[in-house]
Amino acid sequence: MPEGHTLHRLADLHRRRYVGRPVAVSSPQGRFTAGAALVDGRVLERSEARGKHLFHHYGPDLVVHVHLGLYGQFGDEPRPVEPPRGQVRMRMVGETHYADLRGATACELITDAEAEAIHDRLGADPLRPDADPDRAWARISRSRAPLATLLMDQSVIAGVGNVYRAEALFRHRLDPQLPGQDLRRIEWDALWADLKDLLGDGYRRGLIRTLRPEHDPVGAPDDAPAGAQRSSSEEEGGGSARRVYVYRRTGEPCLVCATPVAHAAHAARNLFWCPTCQSGRKRGRRARAPVPGSRADREE
Template sequence: MPEGHTLHRLAGELQTAYAGGSPSVTSPQGRFAEGAALLDGLVVERGSAWGKLLFLHFAGERILYVHLGLIGTFVLSSVEGQADPPVTGVVRLRLLDERTVADLRGPMACKVLVPDEAAALLARQGPDPLRPESDPDRAWAKIHGSRRSIAELLMDQTVLAGVGNIYRCEVLWRHRVKPTTAGERIKRATWQAIWDDLSALMPWGVRTGRIITRDEVLADVADAIAAGETPRILDVPRDFSVYQRTGESCYRCGSRVRHAVVAGRNMFWCGNCQRRT
């Protein structure tokens, strides 16, 4: 499932492509035909995201809500010179103007909401490290009062929005936290350090389109941007400290990286240096 940075990046791309314009909105598959008819021809105001939830705001207080789920994709492509680009695959929703087509396939949710419905949906989400107005104390209150493991809590979108499996594995390693530690045993300072780290790491994911958690890679990408270069997604190495490194040596202490299923997802950690509670 895409992590929060993907949805924030996508919201920005949709806003750049369509804000101020009135794209046609259709449902080639047919399953979203009624919703598409409500949005077709309306002016797009902005895109936004909260955690793993994506929103495209239209005039008339109509909001397109999308949750990609495990298999959903929302792909934008240039169509300059193509009046009617062909539909490939099963497309639930298509946005189209003279420059850009955006095709949505396989989402878990695709609905038209009014502001009150969108607000109610957001009220059930935890704070999002990519939203400056988010309050980490809201997540801390749930973590501090829970006997569930910190690894499970970090994946609960009602506790913390936008964090997926890769970020949880990597940030727990970065702060030496044992994944099975109960939330009620996590120290307040440790939680603040985790929140601050996510708030610093995840914007790089929005900017580059790739999860970056190793300081060496971050430094190289930052140097490239400072030199006026724009790293492409494929230029950013997919190199993690513990994620999918079962049996390999921990970069910090040399012990073996371990693996177990936690909260239905594969958890990776170092049993030697991740002992902090």
């Protein structure tokens, strides 16, 4: 699933490509036809991201809300416009470029009040200047839920997904099963600062890279073009030169201590950690090993 930095890159790209100009909006697939008709030809006034949500504001009570979900992709191509390929939920055509949305979990026209309601239920977004880490800390410090659950709870922290969860917890040697109420404030402050840095780096590169220099002999990759959306594999550090500590490295040696990286199902998602580096002060109930062949076992 695309994480928060991807949505912020898209919001900025659409700001440069389309904001302040009329946009032709259609739904070649047909599932967004009614909503597209109401904003077709209007000037896009604002493009913004909050967590994993993208909002296009076309005027009072005319907000296109997009959530990419697991498989969503928002293309970016220069004109001339080509015939739609595949199931294009929404097509935006501007003066110089066009964008096709495919596979999104949500693509809907909502009111300002509905957009505000989504904003209100989201937690602190590390990539937004208005983020309030104290609000997130208030939730975490009172919770008996494990950190592995809390970091993926979008009402606590908006924009962190499976990759950043695993990598941030490893970088701070935190047991994924440590209850939130047992996390020290100094540890939270360091974790929040690192999440800001990691997502900020992902935003700049268009790639998730979490290795510290001393653990990354390959060096930093070239940055992606501004606003470009990488494939899921590239986004998550996939390929033969993955630059992550534990995510999708089940059974491989930890880059710090050489202990095999562990993998288990946790709240229907996959969890990766080093049993040695992340041995905790206090543990909640252990995540169960995934059932062979199950969705969790396929290491999303």
